[in-house]
Amino acid sequence: MSSHVVEWVSVKNHSALVALTLMVVILATGLTLPVFGQVYKADSQPRIIDITAKRFEFTPNIIHVNAGESIIFRIRSEDVTHGFYIDGYDYHLEIPPLSTVEVGPMQFNELGKLKIRCSVTCGPIHPFMVAEIIVEPNYVLPVFLVLTAGMFGTSVAYIGTRPKNRMLGISTEKELDILRIKVIGPVLKKFLQWRGSNYALLWPNLVIFMIVFASGFVGNPTGNLNFSIAVVWILWFAAVEFMILLGARLWCTLCPLPAFGEWSTRRRLYGVHRLKKWFSLGRKWPKQLDNMWIGALSFLGISLIVPWLVTRPIISGLLFVGLVSIATIMHLVFTKRNFCRSICPAGAYIGYHSVDSLFSVRSRDKGTCDKHIAKECMQGSPNGYGCPWLLYPGGNNDNTFCGQCFECLKSCSLDNMTLKLRMIGKDLPSIAAKAKGKFDEAWMGFIRFTLAPLYMIVFFGPTFWIKDWGNMSNVYGANWPTIGLLTPTPNALSNWLGWAVIVGGLSLAVYPAIFYGFSWLAKQAVGEVKQSAKDLFLSFSYALAPYGMTLWVAFALSLIMVNWAYPLNALLQDPFGYGWHLAPIDKFTWSPLLANMLPYIQAPVIFIGLAFAVNSTYNIGMKLFEDHSKAMKATIVMGVLHFAAALIVMFILAG
């Protein structure tokens, strides 16, 4: 009928439009930074605000002050020694047990939200002991909300210009053959074709894993002073989000978890065994399980114990021992990387988001591979094993299960395999269009997408009860000798069930149900198409791959910018929290980096994510319907949901 309704804007140069939009957004965001001076004149009589600190909460947990108002904080500790730190203010206060400390008078001239953090280690949940100061009038929130709306509007207007095979103005068809870049290419190729390259890349992580095991079992029971927590759950966890973006499953290249199993089945650390006799039972992994279901659910399972996992060394230690054991046994039974493909919780989410990476391992010319009967990339050759991840690398167009072990670069005798740099979202539309029945990947997307804002609330929000439910009200750190301290009370267990229902319910049921509702609406909006609402639901869920990734990048930024000192001290000085000084420098003092600026750094990341989500949905729609108007209508409907999600995150960041 009216196929041109949605063509509001026509701009020829897409890249320019997008660049302009991003600049406007970032500039506008920056403009909210400077303060409009003191809105209120400093009162003669400072207002006293009483705060009590106890493990692991401040009461009140949200404090409203007026800009320019003169404030004295009177903080009392009800149990052990706590600290009192306000983002952007240099007050490192120590509050001794059962005593009261005053600070001030002080004034807040920067509008918006600031976080109060505990700065003296007071127990396992200490890094997440947070309260908030809202400096009124809080113009930051409405500005963020308007900017979100602006970003949504601009993204929709942009796809109104019928961008074909583009993501935010950049072509998704162009690729750069990394191995043909001058100088870097040949060197990289030589290295990756060297049989020892995987082992050489993996070895440092093997050492790190040994230290993780050791510190998890016998290191300091307090998480933030222990390598197994500080390095794994602050540094590694944050770094993986960036690794996915730049290197897809690069972590899987470096991961030592399945290495013992793989070396055993090969009976080699370095070379290729010629006899094709694997040290393995050689069973076939069941087809029904050859997907992401177990991985997605094990990721959710880990999230159910995450308040303990990321604060208690022994829980991390046991998890990693468990994962190595399962991986090794699975190799000895099923020979190849079925653990990585189907079981590993990290493998599942890293693979899910990797489809949107800038990086890929691909063949140069697919025709060459199809005609090449030897199929060395699958069957192996004297120079390399057949794909341990059970792919046909020569014909592969999907990063999800490509573990980047680079065996195909070694085995291919035609020099047809390479590394390619491309724009985010290149393969997404065709993967999404073939989503029929792939509920596993859809739910992986829902779980990841729901958990990111939830983690922002749980770990860096002021709401104590949700932390406490997840933590089962336990105040003890634990290593192997003190694991008994984690014994929960019946009351704590029932609270934890409440936490499990919230985390599981939101990610498994509530958000997917809402997503289905919008998919149904999208189906109504596009009218006659051959896809059912269920098909649209599965296909459009892939827009959460880039969007979810940006939410996690935002979370990772707060994790690392606030707590960078803990992993650095564990890496350089004192891995076991015993008081060692390995490096001849002072220990780093915990001191958040630009923490008062965090919302202004995180919000633009979310805006970019929203634009990715809208653009991805449109690209998926075009692949499905091959019709601009239908794709546009579906995008607007699904876009409203993505817009709403961004608004919720803005409330978390600035509300």
Added chain:
Amino acid sequence: MRQGKHSIFWEIIALGTLILGLSFLGVPMLDAVLKPSPPHGIVIRLNIVESSGFDPSVITVKRGEPVKIILHGMDVSHSLVVPDLGIDSGPVEPGKEKVVEFTPDKAGTFVFYCGTLCSVKHHFMRGTIVVEE
């Protein structure tokens, strides 16, 4: 570099480095060597009683000889108080050190305890210092 006849050589090199890598599991055993211990120094780690309290909780020194006690905070803030010798370290934050230096002038066995509320069993956080003639 493609696989050649030297692959056994590389296999052995890899095995050697693998064993070296695995040996990092034993790094905590180097504690006795790696903990800071200046001359006449004694390291006491401060833990809540539920975990291991003062570690060690019995220390032996000689009368008239200067002693340097390095207190290292492990979990929450603690302190070291020896009333009979007039010592109070003040709070020691977790992950940080405080040094207490003194020269005992009388022999005997003296009780020390933690002076900073640290857990529900705080009052049981005690140890003894033996000053020998």
